[in-house]
Amino acid sequence: MIKAKYPTAAVFLPATHTLNAMQKAVQGCRGCDLYKFATQAVFGEGPNHAPLMMVGEQPGNEEDFQGHPFVGPAGKLLNTALEEAGIPRSEVYVTNAVKHFKFEERGKRRIHKKPSAVEVSACQPWLEAEISAVKPHVVVCLGATAAQSLMGRKFRLTQHRGEFFDHPWGPRVSATIHPSAVLRAPDSEERHREFQHFVEDLRGVRDVLKTLAR
Ligand code: URA
Numbered sequence: 517m518i519k520a521k522y523p524t525a526a527v528f529l530p531a532t533h534t535l536n537a538m539q540k541a542v543q544g545c546r547g548c549d550l551y552k553f554a555t556q557a558v559f560g561e562g563p564n565h566a567p568l569m570m571v572g573e574q575p576g577n578e579e580d581f582q583g584h585p586f587v588g589p590a591g592k593l594l595n596t597a598l599e600e601a602g603i604p605r606s607e608v609y610v611t612n613a614v615k616h617f618k619f620e621e622r623g624k625r626r627i628h629k630k631p632s633a634v635e636v637s638a639c640q641p642w643l644e645a646e647i648s649a650v651k652p653h654v655v656v657c658l659g660a661t662a663a664q665s666l667m668g669r670k671f672r673l674t675q676h677r678g679e680f681f682d683h684p685w686g687p688r689v690s691a692t693i694h695p696s697a698v699l700r701a702p703d704s705e706e707r708h709r710e711f712q713h714f715v716e717d718l719r720g721v722r723d724v725l726k727t728l729a730r
Contacts, residue, residue: 526641533645535564542615548638550616550631555580560611560646567725569609569652569687570594571643573661573694577626580617586610593695594658597711601718603725609650613665614639636665647685653728654680655687656721659694667691678717680724688724692717 525547530537542557551557558575561584570586578588586594591610598605613636619626631639643665647655657663660673666689667681673691683689698714701707 524638524641529641529645533649535560535646535649538642538645538649542642545615545642547641548616548635550614550618550635553619554616556583557615558583558585558612558617559615559642560609560650561585562609562650563607564650566607566609566650567653567729568603568607568721569611569647569650569655570658571655571662571666572610572612572658574612574614574628574631575617576628576696577617577619580619580626585612589699590694590696593698593711597695597715597718600715601722603718603722609646609652611643611646613643613662615642631661633664633669636661640665644685647687652687654721654725655683655689656718657689657691659691659697662694663691678720688728690717690721690724 525545528541528545528547530541539559542559545551545557558579572586575585576588576590579585595605598608614631618629618631618635620629655666657666663671663673666683673693677692678690680688680690693710693714695714698707698710701710
């Protein structure tokens with residue numbers, strides 16, 4: 517059991533959990549300390565009732581400045597992979613397990629820092645409310661942080677990558693790597709391999725979506 521120093525985001529959620537109301541209210545979230553350093557909170561975006569929701573870790577440097585999820589390099593790679601897998605990007609709702617960018621300043625650069633388990637858990641009410649508003653058929657966790665937020669801290673991506681689980685919040689849930697892991701591959705050969713494997717996972721998602729749409 518994680519002991520939170522904060523009340524969690526739960527008390528900052530608006531009375532009605534519509535995406536519009538939550539998008540506004542999230543700017544006032546003080547559920548953990550990350551709001552103190554980030555430019556703004558970055559809420560999820562996409563069609564109101566998208567069949568597919570993808571959950572990343574947290575906004576990156578670019579997302580923090582622009583206020584939109586997955587608009588930086590990882591988002592661009594995700595768009596290419598979705599296209600290769602035959603999933604229309606316009607039908608995907610994208611969000612993050614944590615709504616504020618966590619970083620460390622190194623000179624003029626802001627280097628991504630992994631959110632702590634307490635921060636992930638504090639932010640969970642936003643994610644749960646987003647899932648219950650959008651009601652996606654499938655949620656894909658991109659990377660271990662998102663996967664553990666939804667599937668619990670014992671969930672191991674390396675063991676369960678590409679599998680599908682029923683989730684108490686409604687959707688089928690699967691997990692794959694984060695697109696930034698592809699970008700971090702040490703050389704172009706490895707990057708290509710990682711990218712193809714990522715696309716394979718997304719093809720699996722496309723197939724499950726097709727069966728659920730029937
Ligand atoms: N990485 C994420 O996990 N989320 C974003 O929105 C951008 C990069």
